[in-house]
Amino acid sequence: LEEFLQHLLNGLVLGGTYALLGIGLTLIFGLMNVVNFAHGEFYTLGAYVTFAALAIAGLNFVLAVMVAIAAGVVVGAVAERVLLRPLRQASIDTVMLVMIGLWIAMQNAELLGWGGVAKSIPHPFPTAPVVLGPVSVAPIRLFVLGTVLALIVGSHLLIHRTRLGTAMRATFQDRETAALMGVDIGGVHTFTFAFGSALAAAAGALLGPIFLVYPSMGDLASLKAFSVVILGGLGNFAGATLGGLILGIAEEMGAGYVSSGYRDAVGFVIIILVLLFRPSGLFARAERVG
Amino acid sequence: MSRVIVAIASVVIAAVAFVPLLTAQEGTIKIGLIQPLSGPVAASGNFVRMGAEIGRDWVNARGGVLGRKIELVIEDNKSDPKEAASAAEKLITRDKVPVIIGAWGSSMTLAAMPKLEEYGVPMVVETSSAASITRRGNPWVFRISPPSEMEAIGLESKLKALGIKSYDFLAVNTDWGRGAVGAFGEILKKTGASQGAVEFMDQAATDLTAQLTKIKGTGADTLMVTTSVEQITLLLKQAQELRLNRRIVTTGGSSSPSQLIKHAGAAAEGSYHVLVFLPWFPEAHPDGKQAKAFVDDWNKRGLNFDGLTEGFRGVDAVSTVAEAIKIAGKAEPKAIQQALWQVNIMGVNGPIRFEKDGPAGKESGQNKPSIFLVQIKDGKVTLPKL
Numbered sequence: 001l002e003e004f005l006q007h008l009l010n011g012l013v014l015g016g017t018y019a020l021l022g023i024g025l026t027l028i029f030g031l032m033n034v035v036n037f038a039h040g041e042f043y044t045l046g047a048y049v050t051f052a053a054l055a056i057a058g059l060n061f062v063l064a065v066m067v068a069i070a071a072g073v074v075v076g077a078v079a080e081r082v083l084l085r086p087l088r089q090a091s092i093d094t095v096m097l098v099m100i101g102l103w104i105a106m107q108n109a110e111l112l113g114w115g116g117v118a119k120s121i122p123h124p125f126p127t128a129p130v131v132l133g134p135v136s137v138a139p140i141r142l143f144v145l146g147t148v149l150a151l152i153v154g155s156h157l158l159i160h161r162t163r164l165g166t167a168m169r170a171t172f173q174d175r176e177t178a179a180l181m182g183v184d185i186g187g188v189h190t191f192t193f194a195f196g197s198a199l200a201a202a203a204g205a206l207l208g209p210i211f212l213v214y215p216s217m218g219d220l221a222s223l224k225a226f227s228v229v230i231l232g233g234l235g236n237f238a239g240a241t242l243g244g245l246i247l248g249i250a251e252e253m254g255a256g257y258v259s260s261g262y263r264d265a266v267g268f269v270i271i272i273l274v275l276l277f278r279p280s281g282l283f284a285r286a287e288r289v290g
Numbered sequence: 291m292s293r294v295i296v297a298i299a300s301v302v303i304a305a306v307a308f309v310p311l312l313t314a315q316e317g318t319i320k321i322g323l324i325q326p327l328s329g330p331v332a333a334s335g336n337f338v339r340m341g342a343e344i345g346r347d348w349v350n351a352r353g354g355v356l357g358r359k360i361e362l363v364i365e366d367n368k369s370d371p372k373e374a375a376s377a378a379e380k381l382i383t384r385d386k387v388p389v390i391i392g393a394w395g396s397s398m399t400l401a402a403m404p405k406l407e408e409y410g411v412p413m414v415v416e417t418s419s420a421a422s423i424t425r426r427g428n429p430w431v432f433r434i435s436p437p438s439e440m441e442a443i444g445l446e447s448k449l450k451a452l453g454i455k456s457y458d459f460l461a462v463n464t465d466w467g468r469g470a471v472g473a474f475g476e477i478l479k480k481t482g483a484s485q486g487a488v489e490f491m492d493q494a495a496t497d498l499t500a501q502l503t504k505i506k507g508t509g510a511d512t513l514m515v516t517t518s519v520e521q522i523t524l525l526l527k528q529a530q531e532l533r534l535n536r537r538i539v540t541t542g543g544s545s546s547p548s549q550l551i552k553h554a555g556a557a558a559e560g561s562y563h564v565l566v567f568l569p570w571f572p573e574a575h576p577d578g579k580q581a582k583a584f585v586d587d588w589n590k591r592g593l594n595f596d597g598l599t600e601g602f603r604g605v606d607a608v609s610t611v612a613e614a615i616k617i618a619g620k621a622e623p624k625a626i627q628q629a630l631w632q633v634n635i636m637g638v639n640g641p642i643r644f645e646k647d648g649p650a651g652k653e654s655g656q657n658k659p660s661i662f663l664v665q666i667k668d669g670k671v672t673l674p675k676l
Contacts, residue, residue: 108328136532216328256504
């Protein structure tokens, strides 16, 4: 049981970050119909900006995370204006190719700028684990879990309680009608892409200190984000949140009780099963686009 | 129309830009180098490249070989076996290199090997540890790095002295990791240690808590680890979070301990690492002077000290290849392959010469390098008396 509880806790911490990655991706897909292959690179961007802010500019940790989120907003907004806006009428395949290009360009820019040697981000939390009865967890992981939950709740409130969120949901349901009602579709798109990228950057900034920072770290993050989005249903906010937690816990349990060599396979087996029985994802609702 | 003009203009400019490069390369002897310069193990691949460049400069400073300068033609295998095979093909067919150095990871080297046989070009393997590389009956393969088996046999007395009673194994899920589990398992069995859990992780995995939680349940006294330095860093940190108080021994020679001290801090304390090069103690090598000269040259170029445990592979591989070309008397693949069997030089690691390994008639060459076991103690790298 002791081992089971530890696996559950590990899975929860991991799942929270999967959820954060998935939410950004699912919003961008649902609203803009853009398959964002560069999502993982915004995760990497967040991690490197945090590293730079902490180790080079000497800011404190919380401030550095905020700088990283701001960098995600700015780079995301620029990418949308420069790359995606001219392609609004283009087919989804064309946009996909552009995003693959952005992914490769960003990753190689990181390799060029920072070199391939992994960097570790210093954080102010004690390294000794917090012992909770039979289980233990590093203090920074608890901080990450808390921040992730706050960001998820914040995003939910933004979408469901604000005027901007209403405009986003209107665009999501019917682009033309929303435009006729006076919603600034271009603005909503820019905001959505910047917002989704900022969430990915936040995930990178938070996970950077736990793991290591290196140019290809975004590939795995991208893969997980796509898994989460497919699991939860494309374009579904709640689906991405729960999908992330399910994937995190399933991987952890699979590695612990089935075989660690097949750790990633466990997640994909679940996705295949979900797609077999609920082809539009676990939490598909009428609200979904497409 | 203007687009067509722009396109034609750029092709012309590109062609003109490359012409001087092509002509400048005439008269040099080309040596192919395949390394992971991007992807998850990019750091290590780049260090080997830097070492190889030092080796090139050393050879050229001595006047080159056969009166010609040597030149490295470098290809990135992107830490991906498929890319390693196409990099080998490109070097052989387009750049027409007579000999290759590569390809860091065992899976990458194994993927490139059929191309060597297909075109008849020899390759000096500088890092890979999987036993299968020299056992496949590929006579074009010459390995200067130790296979896991040789590491294990070479360390038998030291592993015995550590007093390991029971151990778990956590290895990367590649030819290298799986090979190391078998090789070290056999030797540890001989010393009387019993095996607990054997777990694997993906090369790119960052969260290893599931494996470590499972390993914690076995209650063994030692954890054997085979993977890249990045994953070892994560593993040490996560083992500390989970209060896994074990003796940790890493194999493979790629675990730069000074990098671990920097990134994992206190979590790295007490851990043991199998190494093939000791930049902290160059005098421990058979040719201490040459090892010291390499460390000094590396530092003089302002390169990262942590990369030396990988970088030496590049310099030794280039010295080996240059010597083979000299013996061959011409820069041709078949002649170099024959000449590699006669190479007998002193490298920064120690003596380099090849013994036959693999099925009779189609043997690969295998070198017997020096192997060391170091321990991280009080935040420093030490050579324990065992």
